[in-house]
Amino acid sequence: LLVSEEAMSKTSPEMNSYSELVANYNRILNDALLSPEYSTQQVLKTDSETPFYDVSIEGGWLVSGGELNTAKIWNISNGEILKSLEFGEPVSAVKISPDNTVIYVATKDGKLHKVDSKTYEQTEVIGGMDIFIRQIGNSSDGKFLFGVKGSKILEVYNTNDFNLVSRQEAEGLRTYLTYTTIMKNKNEYIVAYSDSSIIHYDMAT
Numbered sequence: 001l002l003v004s005e006e007a008m009s010k011t012s013p014e015m016n017s018y019s020e021l022v023a024n025y026n027r028i029l030n031d032a033l034l035s036p037e038y039s040t041q042q043v044l045k046t047d048s049e050t051p052f053y054d055v056s057i058e059g060g061w062l063v064s065g066g067e068l069n070t071a072k073i074w075n076i077s078n079g080e081i082l083k084s085l086e087f088g089e090p091v092s093a094v095k096i097s098p099d100n101t102v103i104y105v106a107t108k109d110g111k112l113h114k115v116d117s118k119t120y121e122q123t124e125v126i127g128g129m130d131i132f133i134r135q136i137g138n139s140s141d142g143k144f145l146f147g148v149k150g151s152k153i154l155e156v157y158n159t160n161d162f163n164l165v166s167r168q169e170a171e172g173l174r175t176y177l178t179y180t181t182i183m184k185n186k187n188e189y190i191v192a193y194s195d196s197s198i199i200h201y202d203m204a205t
Contacts, residue, residue, distance in 0.1 A: 017058055044074050054096045059117070063103050065091035071105050073120075083120050087113065093147075095136035097159075104145065106133035112147070112162070125162040137180065139187045146189060151176040154191060168201065170194070 048066025055062045061082060065071045071091050073083040089109040096103055096117070103115040110129035115122050133147035144165065145157045152170040154177060157163065170176050170193055179192040192198045 044079055046072065052094065054094050056096050056100045056117070059100050063094045063096060063105075065094045065105070067091070071103070071115075073103070073117075085115060085120065085122065092132050092134050093136045095138060095145075098138055098140060098142045104136050106136060106147065108132045126157070135180070137182045137189070139182060140185045141187065144187060146180070146182070148177060148180060153177075154180060166201070168199075 044064065046064045046066055048068050051064055051066040053062050053064040060076050061073055062076055063071055063073050067090050069087050069090055071085040071094055072081055075082055085105065087105065087107050089107045091105055092108050093106040094103065101117055103117050105113045105115060110132050111124055112126035112133060113122050114125045131149040131153065133149055135148035137146045143159055145159050147155050149155060154168045156165040158165050168191060175193055175195045177191060178194050180189060182189045188200065188202050190198060190200050
């Protein structure tokens with residue numbers, strides 16, 4: 001139910017399969033209301049004590065990571081593992097592209113991997129970073145990708161060639177990033193810092 005709520009929060013009536021998504025969500029909601037309190041539809045055993053995930057809204061699957069050398073792709077409806085992606089170092093962040101065709105996986109050796117969501121072919125697109133990425137985000141059109149590195153650095157990359165577009169670094173020994181949000185349907189993001197400031201950035205500039 002919680003995964004379904006997360007997925008529905010990102011939908012819009014303009015989507016091709018919106019009516020089907022609403023019907024499936026209503027079915028899950030009704031099942032939950034008829035089930036004993038605190039019951040659940042699926043339990044995904046990630047084998048990690050610190051799991052994180054991202055959801056493919058229209059695809060009906062999610063990708064999970066969590067300090068292991070694998071990123072697992074799950075069928076949400078039945079809990080089946082569709083694919084277990086292997087990496088040389090622990091996975092530190094995962095993100096699905098807005099069109100659901102690409103899975104981005106960051107690892108603790110400072111690499112960023114691009115995975116085809118259909119064939120599961122892996123391509124290393126960024127390597128040799130001195131600080132690994134711990135959070136990944138997309139622009140609404142998929143043209144930009146942001147990575148939070150450590151507690152002080154946010155970098156934005158162009159997804160055509162993965163060149164660095166911009167870099168923001170918190171200044172001062174005691175200043176760090178506390179929260180980052182990408183604005184829906186805009187190539188803009190907002191960053192909060194521990195010095196009480198909140199700054200609005202444009203990804204293109």
